[in-house]
Amino acid sequence: MKTIELRTRSRTEFVPIGDAVAELVAASGVREGCCLVFSPHTTAGITINENADPDVRTDMLKELNSVIPFKDDYLHTEGNSAAHIKASLMGSSATVPVSGGALRLGTWQTLYFCEFDGPRTREVWVQVISG
Amino acid sequence: MKTIELRTRSRTEFVPIGDAVAELVAASGVREGCCLVFSPHTTAGITINENADPDVRTDMLKELNSVIPFKDDYLHTEGNSAAHIKASLMGSSATVPVSGGALRLGTWQTLYFCEFDGPRTREVWVQVISG
C-alpha cells in the first residue's frame, strides 16, 4: 500500500489526485485488476468527476454546502458534523479499473480528494489489486 | 476488462444492467473475488437498488432531482452541473461480491446505470477481479 500526502488550503476543496494515482499504478507492475483510492479521514472523501472546467468543482462544493449546511443544530461539539456527512455522501474511497498496466479513467474524469473540514494535512492510501 | 454499451432515453433515468453484468461474471471463469462496475462518464453513475417495483426508481430520480435542482445559479456554462453532482452522490462505480462463480447480489437488488444528463450513448466498464 502506498500513501499520497497532501495539504489542503480551504475549508472545503476538491484536490485533483488522478495523476499521482496513475503514477503509482504504472509503477506497481499490475497489468489487470483495480486500484483502491482510500481516504483514512472522517471529514474528507474521494470522488471521481470532471477534470476540465474548474467551475464544476466550484458548483459541486457550493451545492453540497447548501444541501448540508455548516450549522444545523448539530450535537457534535467539534462543530464539523456537516463535514462528516459530506464525507459519507461522497464516500471514503473510489475504485478504478486497471487494464493494460494503466489506471483506466474516462476521458473527462479525474480522481478528487474531497476536503470538507480544512485546511489540513491529509493522506490518501492507494492499494493496487492484481485481478 | 469488458464494456457494456447502452443508449439512454431520458434526461434522468436508471437503466438496469444487473443481468448483463452477471453474464460477464459467469463468462469470466472467476470463482471467488469481486466485480467492479464502473461508469467512465462524469454526468452518470452506478448504483444498486430495488429490482422489483419500478416506482422505486421513479421516486429516487424525483427526489434526487428535487434535492439537486437542474438550475441553481451554477457557474459551469454547459448547464449540467446538477448531473455532475448527482453522479458523485451515486458514485462512479459499484463493487459486488463474486462467489461460487456468480455475481452475488441480494434478492431484491440489481445494478443500475444512472443517467443524469441524457439521452446519450454510454458505456459501462466491467472488471472481474479474482481474489
Added chain:
Amino acid sequence: MKTIELRTRSRTEFVPIGDAVAELVAASGVREGCCLVFSPHTTAGITINENADPDVRTDMLKELNSVIPFKDDYLHTEGNSAAHIKASLMGSSATVPVSGGALRLGTWQTLYFCEFDGPRTREVWVQVISG
C-alpha cells in the same frame, strides 16, 4: 465469502461493524489486498465514519432524514422510498485496504451498517480479496 448477521433496533440506525470485519480479515490469511463489505439489502447501506463520539452518528441520521423526508408524495406503495434513496446515497458497500494482514482503517474511522427501514434482521457480506 463470509456473512455477518445483525439485528437493528430502530427505523434508522448506524450499527458499528468494524471490529467484526477486522476479525474476518485477520482470519482470512490475506496479507495484501482489500476487503469488500457489502449490504445485500435495498433499504440499508454501508458507510465509513467517526468511531468516537456517537453524536456524529446522531447528527448524520438527523440530517439525512431531513434532506430525504420519510414522506414526500412517493409512488412506491410500501412507503419506504426514503430508505431506498438513503441506501443509494451511502452506497451498498465500502471497500477498505488490507495490508500487513490487517484491515486498514484510519485512526478515527469505523465501518457502519446503515439501517434506513428498521428494525429488521439484516446481513452483511464480507469478501476479502488477495491482491
